[in-house]
Every structure is written in structure tokens, then in C-alpha cells.
Amino acid sequence: MTLGIWLVRPEAEALAACLAARLQGVVHRPVGEQKAQFAQAYRRHTQWIFIGASGIAVRFLDGLAQDKHSDPAVVVLDEAGRFAVSMLAGHEGGANALAYRVAASVGAVPVVSTASEALKPLVVGIGCRKDVSPERIEAAVRLALGEHGIDQVREVATVDLKANEPGLLAFCAAFDLPLRVFARATLAARPWVSKPSDWVRQNVGLDGVCEPCALVASPRGRLLVPKTSLDGVAVAVVQDQWMEI
Structure with a gap:
């Protein structure tokens, strides 16, 4: 599995670098219109860490998800590194596990909402x-x-x-x-x-x-x-x- 790290704002560069070093990920630093760029890069990795607001992540993912068994796992991490949210392909795609890995690497709280874990x-x-x-x-x-x-x-x-x-x-x-x-x-x-x-x-x-x-x-x-x-x-x-x- 390969890990992509999407950096919405350059202010979170230090956080992205930390994640890349500790989790062996590739940092994407888009310039200009990001939504289209993310759509093009979406299938390049099997896992994504999206550093930014969950609302932005939802808009970027709109229309990209196809099947929970084949979609890349997506974890959203706020720029302060407080919460690692399993957003897409939680159980089957590995986003839940990735949320815990992200949380452990930066001291965040993992957020998992799938029923198989929540119950x-x-x-x-x-x-x-x-x-x-x-x-x-x-x-x-x-x-x-x-x-x-x-x-x-x-x-x-x-x-x-x-x-x-x-x-x-x-x-x-x-x-x-x-x-x-x-x-x-x-x-x-x-x-x-x-x-x-x-x-x-x-x-x-x-x-x-x-x-x-x-x-x-x-x-x-x-x-x-x-x-x-x-x-x-x-x-x-x-x-x-x-x-x-």
C-alpha cells in the first residue's frame, strides 16, 4: 500500500513532513485549483491523509467514491493535529487502522464511527x-x-x-x-x-x-x-x- 498526504495549506507543512517521515508517505503540495488536482491523484495511492477541514475533504471527495472494497482509505487530520478522522473506506479499506496510525504518530485522537468497531x-x-x-x-x-x-x-x-x-x-x-x-x-x-x-x-x-x-x-x-x-x-x-x- 502507498500513502499520499494531501496538504491543503502550506501552514501545515511541518505536520505533513512529520507524517511523511513517520509513516513513509508522499506529500502532495497542490498549487491553484485543488479539487481537480485531487481527483486526478485520487487513485494514485491506496491510502490518503487529508490535512485540512473535514468540509473541504467532503467536497473534494464528492463523486470519487465508488466501492468501499476498492476506494482508497481516507483519513482527515486537522491542521493542529488533534483529531484523525476515518472518513472513507473505514473498515474494509483500512481507514480505521490508518486513523490509529496517524493518531499514534502525532498524538491525535483517532475518530472511528463504523458500526463494526463502535458497538x-x-x-x-x-x-x-x-x-x-x-x-x-x-x-x-x-x-x-x-x-x-x-x-x-x-x-x-x-x-x-x-x-x-x-x-x-x-x-x-x-x-x-x-x-x-x-x-x-x-x-x-x-x-x-x-x-x-x-x-x-x-x-x-x-x-x-x-x-x-x-x-x-x-x-x-x-x-x-x-x-x-x-x-x-x-x-x-x-x-x-x-x-x-
């Missing part, structure tokens, strides 16, 4: 030791979930220190789960944890990882399963409260 009520927070295998992560997650299945999990959340942890990435890939990454400063703003860890405090600078990650990822949720540890992996589960209504 999953659980968020799993994970903290783990270095080089933990995906099998050990899976075992810890299944222990924490209990009677709930992995198919009920909407996303996995972790701290930025673990953003590239091989076992965690492999686990998420195996179960097609998006990984949401939070900066340590963001997690420190929600310091409460049920079981503070001296090891985590010394090595990460936080009292805990899994519970804050899950709670920040689902701010309207409640802690369904507090920190559960198994073989170097700590897991917490948060459930959306609206599912209990």
Missing part, C-alpha cells in the same frame, strides 16, 4: 515488560477478560514507551486490534491506580500503566476489571457505560 464495548489497557511474547500477552488478556471474548474489544491502549514493543504489536495484529498510544504526561494527569507498582514508577515514571491507559481511552467508561497481572503483563479492562443502559 464493541471494551477497551483493554496493557503494560508489559520488554520483549514479552505475543502469546504471553494473549494469555494475560484472556485471563483479564474472563467470560468476555477478544472480539468484544474495540481497542488496546498503552503508554508511549511501549508503542513499538514487538510482542504487543504482534498481538494486536493477530487479532486485528488497533493500538492507541498515550504520552506519559497524559497518563500522569489521571494518576489513580488500584495497585501502584514500584517497578513501573522507577522505569516508566508512573504508578501504573494499564488502568490509566484504559480509562483515558474510554473516558465515559467504568473499570470493569482492575489491574490483572500474569507473567510480566498487566491488563485492565474498561467497559463503556452506555452498554449498561
Whole structure:
């Protein structure tokens, strides 16, 4: 898959350069009438990051979409890098996954509205030791979930220190789960944890990882399963409260 980055205004050049470097994308810097240029470039890539307002993106996409199985994935990112919105070809085309990748690369909030993801009520927070295998992560997650299945999990959340942890990435890939990454400063703003860890405090600078990650990822949720540890992996589960209504 190839990634195109459409730069609506030159003011967002630094953001586009950051995305291009971190996600291996090609930046398009149009001059003049942009809508026609975007239409010509639309099929050149299988994925697009559109840096600009969602209203502009909607107008540019007008008449271009044909089929969710073949349309390029489109994610809209505002110029401040706050929200990465899965706009087109969300599940089948990979825009949902791309939204999480964009969000992780610039510290944005991923916005996904497809029913297949939105109706999953659980968020799993994970903290783990270095080089933990995906099998050990899976075992810890299944222990924490209990009677709930992995198919009920909407996303996995972790701290930025673990953003590239091989076992965690492999686990998420195996179960097609998006990984949401939070900066340590963001997690420190929600310091409460049920079981503070001296090891985590010394090595990460936080009292805990899994519970804050899950709670920040689902701010309207409640802690369904507090920190559960198994073989170097700590897991917490948060459930959306609206599912209990």
C-alpha cells in the first residue's frame, strides 16, 4: 500500500513532513485549483491523509467514491493535529487502522464511527515488560477478560514507551486490534491506580500503566476489571457505560 498526504495549506507543512517521515508517505503540495488536482491523484495511492477541514475533504471527495472494497482509505487530520478522522473506506479499506496510525504518530485522537468497531464495548489497557511474547500477552488478556471474548474489544491502549514493543504489536495484529498510544504526561494527569507498582514508577515514571491507559481511552467508561497481572503483563479492562443502559 502507498500513502499520499494531501496538504491543503502550506501552514501545515511541518505536520505533513512529520507524517511523511513517520509513516513513509508522499506529500502532495497542490498549487491553484485543488479539487481537480485531487481527483486526478485520487487513485494514485491506496491510502490518503487529508490535512485540512473535514468540509473541504467532503467536497473534494464528492463523486470519487465508488466501492468501499476498492476506494482508497481516507483519513482527515486537522491542521493542529488533534483529531484523525476515518472518513472513507473505514473498515474494509483500512481507514480505521490508518486513523490509529496517524493518531499514534502525532498524538491525535483517532475518530472511528463504523458500526463494526463502535458497538464493541471494551477497551483493554496493557503494560508489559520488554520483549514479552505475543502469546504471553494473549494469555494475560484472556485471563483479564474472563467470560468476555477478544472480539468484544474495540481497542488496546498503552503508554508511549511501549508503542513499538514487538510482542504487543504482534498481538494486536493477530487479532486485528488497533493500538492507541498515550504520552506519559497524559497518563500522569489521571494518576489513580488500584495497585501502584514500584517497578513501573522507577522505569516508566508512573504508578501504573494499564488502568490509566484504559480509562483515558474510554473516558465515559467504568473499570470493569482492575489491574490483572500474569507473567510480566498487566491488563485492565474498561467497559463503556452506555452498554449498561
